[in-house]
Amino acid sequence: MKKLRLHTRYQNSAGQRVRIVLNLKQLPYEYVAIPAVSSEAYRAINPQGLMPTLEIDGRAVAQSMAIVELLEELFPDPSVLPADPLLRAEARSFAYLISADLHPINNNRVRRYLDGVLGVDERQIRDWYRHWVGEAFSSLERQLAQRSARYRFCFDDRPGLADACLVPQIDNARRFDCDLSPYPLLLSVDAQCRQLDAFKRAAPAMQPDYPGR
Numbered sequence: 001m002k003k004l005r006l007h008t009r010y011q012n013s014a015g016q017r018v019r020i021v022l023n024l025k026q027l028p029y030e031y032v033a034i035p036a037v038s039s040e041a042y043r044a045i046n047p048q049g050l051m052p053t054l055e056i057d058g059r060a061v062a063q064s065m066a067i068v069e070l071l072e073e074l075f076p077d078p079s080v081l082p083a084d085p086l087l088r089a090e091a092r093s094f095a096y097l098i099s100a101d102l103h104p105i106n107n108n109r110v111r112r113y114l115d116g117v118l119g120v121d122e123r124q125i126r127d128w129y130r131h132w133v134g135e136a137f138s139s140l141e142r143q144l145a146q147r148s149a150r151y152r153f154c155f156d157d158r159p160g161l162a163d164a165c166l167v168p169q170i171d172n173a174r175r176f177d178c179d180l181s182p183y184p185l186l187l188s189v190d191a192q193c194r195q196l197d198a199f200k201r202a203a204p205a206m207q208p209d210y211p212g213r
């Protein structure tokens, strides 16, 4: 068995995706809590200085989606993608809308730049955040409404990549008090996922570095 070490932090939503996939695949891993992403020690592992990084037998891989693909290739069973190629593409399209389009413009470093460099006030930053969540979640909701069949999870009757990307993003949206009532299909998948051990164990409050644990 390969030795897996995940560098992450409790509130690292890209890392939460990877934690969910590791749990769905029942892969044991060491949780390495990152004290400071900007430290030289961490940048030696991940030159971009972002979380998460997976160390696998001592080799470091950055970017949550690259990590998930690697896990899928090394440990294909159980798969986190549907069997049908078109459904697989739909699941990836859903996951990439979150990971490539939504998450990068709303994450901490962007908000820090808006605040610290551009002097944007807190209310405007909240508006920015909610605007992009609304744009993305409306598209995701329509994507689920257009599925050829109604599944228990996003694109399958078992949880997978799309669900692993959705749930952390809903956690973030709740932290920012976004109105989620226009997205009943997203909320129904989220509720199904939250009943599962793989998702519960990946949640921010369950991580060893969660404050007060």
Ligand SMILES: N[C@@H](CCC(=O)N[C@@H](CS)C(=O)NCC(=O)O)C(=O)O
Residues within 6 Å of the ligand: 011, 012, 013, 014, 015, 037, 049, 050, 051, 052, 062, 063, 064, 065, 099, 107, 108, 109
């Ligand atoms: N595209 C990257 C995004 C990674 C990312 O933005 N991580 C955030 C946390 S979710 C981070 O490390 N932020 C550090 C900071 O803001 O200082 C991935 O999917 O791994």
